[in-house]
Amino acid sequence: MRYVSTRGNLEKSYSAAEAIREGMVPGGGLFVPESFPKFTLDEINSLKKLNYQEVSIEVLKKYLSDYTEEEIKECVEGAYSDINFSHKERTPVVKVEDEVYVMELWHGPTAAFKDMALQLMPRLFVKAREKTNAVDDTLILVATSGDTGKAALEGFKNLKGIKVVVFYPEEGVSQVQKLQMITTEGDNLTVSALKGNFDDCQTGVKDIFSDEEFNSILKGLELSSANSINLGRLLPQVIYYFKAYAQMLRDNEITLGEKVDFCVPTGNFGNILAGYYAMEMGLPVGKLICASNKNNVLTDFLQSGTYDKKRDFHKTMSPSMDILVSSNLERFLYHTLGDADKVSKIYERFNRDGVFSIEKQELENIQNIMESGYTDEDMCIDTIKNVFENDNYIMDTHTSVAMNVALRKKTERKVVVLSTASIYKFPSSVLRSFGKQGETEFKEIEMLNEITGVELHSAVKGIDKLPVLHKNCIEKDGMKEFLENLIKK
Numbered sequence: 001m002r003y004v005s006t007r008g009n010l011e012k013s014y015s016a017a018e019a020i021r022e023g024m025v026p027g028g029g030l031f032v033p034e035s036f037p038k039f040t041l042d043e044i045n046s047l048k049k050l051n052y053q054e055v056s057i058e059v060l061k062k063y064l065s066d067y068t069e070e071e072i073k074e075c076v077e078g079a080y081s082d083i084n085f086s087h088k089e090r091t092p093v094v095k096v097e098d099e100v101y102v103m104e105l106w107h108g109p110t111a112a113f114k115d116m117a118l119q120l121m122p123r124l125f126v127k128a129r130e131k132t133n134a135v136d137d138t139l140i141l142v143a144t145s146g147d148t149g150k151a152a153l154e155g156f157k158n159l160k161g162i163k164v165v166v167f168y169p170e171e172g173v174s175q176v177q178k179l180q181m182i183t184t185e186g187d188n189l190t191v192s193a194l195k196g197n198f199d200d201c202q203t204g205v206k207d208i209f210s211d212e213e214f215n216s217i218l219k220g221l222e223l224s225s226a227n228s229i230n231l232g233r234l235l236p237q238v239i240y241y242f243k244a245y246a247q248m249l250r251d252n253e254i255t256l257g258e259k260v261d262f263c264v265p266t267g268n269f270g271n272i273l274a275g276y277y278a279m280e281m282g283l284p285v286g287k288l289i290c291a292s293n294k295n296n297v298l299t300d301f302l303q304s305g306t307y308d309k310k311r312d313f314h315k316t317m318s319p320s321m322d323i324l325v326s327s328n329l330e331r332f333l334y335h336t337l338g339d340a341d342k343v344s345k346i347y348e349r350f351n352r353d354g355v356f357s358i359e360k361q362e363l364e365n366i367q368n369i370m371e372s373g374y375t376d377e378d379m380c381i382d383t384i385k386n387v388f389e390n391d392n393y394i395m396d397t398h399t400s401v402a403m404n405v406a407l408r409k410k411t412e413r414k415v416v417v418l419s420t421a422s423i424y425k426f427p428s429s430v431l432r433s434f435g436k437q438g439e440t441e442f443k444e445i446e447m448l449n450e451i452t453g454v455e456l457h458s459a460v461k462g463i464d465k466l467p468v469l470h471k472n473c474i475e476k477d478g479m480k481e482f483l484e485n486l487i488k489k
């Protein structure tokens, strides 16, 4: 399999290893596969006998044709091991009520769905460096509003040839998220708070990437990022769509070929895009349902054909979906419009004006694949409470956004709601749906445990007692200086 640019601006196609090492297309644009590999129904049927790691190999080997099966196996077994995942299914599909299911993507080491990709991607990355004969060490810079930082630290810790530096906004992450990051062990990891908000972190990191003078100071280091536009993060997410379908087949919840809908709580559009890849590969999917919170720029786009980021930004109870520019949408547009020139023009306009539109026919094509809807804050709280009372199933705020949309959009097909975080990752908001509040987040975790009886996630167990290893805190404009000092050491 070869990879090309969504904007048609590459002289030649790339291998998977080259694309993963590069991250983004150098002149702007994202790497996409030249075509979609296919699964027949028979092949899909045979997946029901396989465990998660084995399904992973079947899916990945169609994309990573420059990796040997042995290399893929080694990466997959490290990523989805018993040490990292407590649940034997890895991404269990739970029946919540008639025809409504939840796929839980948070049984990994940091309790958020980011683990599904960030456990595997770093391992694919190390192999990509070897396969493309990288000499210099790689420096991965991460700006995080919470979940990505910890998942990246866990994924990259102690990997050879790679250093990771994570910046988080001093006041912008929860107590649990902060402790998760600053207690991470690993001799290749650095974490620092920044006196600013998430945008300041992200802008700082972007500046560093485009600062050639500064890049020349980083002698012997190659800069890269772990963000969700890297191909190495997209491909691992395709796996669990196949695994969910195979599990439902095995458990006689569906029959072979029966179409299923997937409803996805969406931010940067990476998770739902992976569902679209699965669909194009032959998985029987009815509709993909794109669920947003109050930052409903995607709902508006999927209903009107106009994407307009010039709007108020809302801080919500589902912070990992508080996004106005969904980067991975570019890939979806490339595949559905089938025209790199058009995508290139769209993003030229978007970068200039903050808005773009597609034509009526193009929108109709997209609507045949994807439904959309959004959930406001009150509905989010109510849905957590109602589903717990009616079905005895408790979910976090991100999952609730999608559950609410799924229940409103329900068709004659079965629907699987993707659950992206453990309730213990966002305890305050979940507790609020029971009209309760605790003095600290740790108290709230205990209260939630008492009310729901759901086993504590290992990611939060005893975390307030771990030693703090990363005490750095820098000024808003201090990133470059901080990195310079770090490199000198």
Ligand SMILES: *Cc1c(COP(=O)(O)O)cnc(C)c1O
Residues within 6 Å of the ligand: 112, 113, 114, 147, 228, 265, 266, 267, 268, 269, 270, 271, 272, 320, 321, 398, 420, 421
């Ligand atoms: C990252 C994240 C999302 C959004 O996923 P995208 O792939 O960016 O659309 C949703 N929920 C949680 C908990 C997340 O961490």
